[in-house]
Amino acid sequence: MSQRHILVAGAGIGGLAAALALAHAGFRVSVTERAGAIEEVGAGVQLAANATRCLVALGVYERVRDMAVEPAGFAVMDGRNGRVITRAPMGAAAQARFGGPFIVIHRADLQAALAAAAREMPAIDIRLGRTVRGFTQAAGQVSVQLARGEGRETLEGDALVGADGLRSAVRGVLHPNARPSFRHRAAWRATVPASALPARLADPVTRLWLGPGAHLVSYPVKAGAAINLVAVTPDEREVHGWNLEGLPGELLAHYRDWSADALALLKTPEHWLRWALFDLDPLPAWGTGRVTLLGDAAHAMPPFLAQGAAQAIEDAVVLANTLKEASDIPAGLRRYEALRQPRTARVQRAARAMDRLYHLAGPARIARDLVMRARSGDAVLERYRWIYDWRA
Incomplete structure (x- = not known):
């Protein structure tokens, strides 16, 4: 049986964490990113114990720690x-x-550490300068239509994970009326x-x-x-x-x-x-068939509990675990969603409450x-x- 191939849209923190987790679980991963380079806007990010344990499991915590601070x-x-x-x-x-x-780190340093780790893994292919224009599902595969400059290309895989942020193109196809x-x-x-x-x-x-x-x-x-x-x-x-x-x-x-x-x-x-x-108000469903969402694309939340990046990293680990254990891809994706939707919705509610407080x-x-x-x-x-x- 050939190695199963997972497509990840978005090379942000959630997308790169998903690529690493999936590669460690035995999948081949192609990450597409609309930007021409992996770079993050200058800002910090706080990662609590729930996220740093995931980074340890992904084998990148030591790399991240070098540029982080563990506040006293x-x-x-x-x-x-x-x-x-x-x-x-x-x-x-x-x-x-x-x-x-519990650590604090510049977001660019976190993303750079994840990208460096991903590039060292033969099972991960990162394709920059590609914008998702749409996708179709048929015959047990997902075909993603990508724009590359003036040209077009199609990428096929066993599943598509939309980790492409607040303005997710993947979510736009799945839920055209879901607006931030x-x-x-x-x-x-x-x-x-x-x-x-x-x-x-x-x-x-x-x-x-x-x-x-x-x-x-x-x-x-x-x-x-x-x-x-x-x-x-x-x-x-x-x-x-x-x-x-x-x-x-x-x-x-x-x-x-x-x-x-x-x-x-x-x-x-x-x-x-x-x-x-x-x-983003909670969605009735994150995905369908061989397509799902991850991170801000699925559950963007206010920053008042410093859990946006952490929840995306949690998503990545759970996604890889459920797909590895599942009998088939769609069943694994639905199991991932069933595990993650209640928790991320609860964290989002708590973050909204802190906005008021x-x-x-x-x-x-x-x-x-x-x-x-x-x-x-x-x-x-x-x-x-x-x-x-x-x-x-």
């Missing part, structure tokens, strides 16, 4: 007065508690040299600064040489794009009354990228902070043990 602590800050609301030790303490490391949902917020992202900040703001700590209507996240990346900043503000510009320049003055207008430390972070970058935030104002904000102080940072982490304890 986590702190929730009052954005207005700069005081700590609650904090928790991370590092070895979190690893002992949840059975895996605008969250009426923008994430402003920047990375600055750690040396440009006071030492107290460049330490290995993940900080979440909360204020009325807006919040700010800061954490180290590039092995501690840089600090990643994500500022989330109200925004009604429903324009999708990862490279939209943001005006610093416009951003700072949302943080006029914030603390000196928060403003020191916000005033350091000369350039910001502004991303409108979208997610982070941005409270007035008495509700005061009550939230009192509860968080009373419960401690450890309790904040324990609330999401059901996320972090997950194992394939």
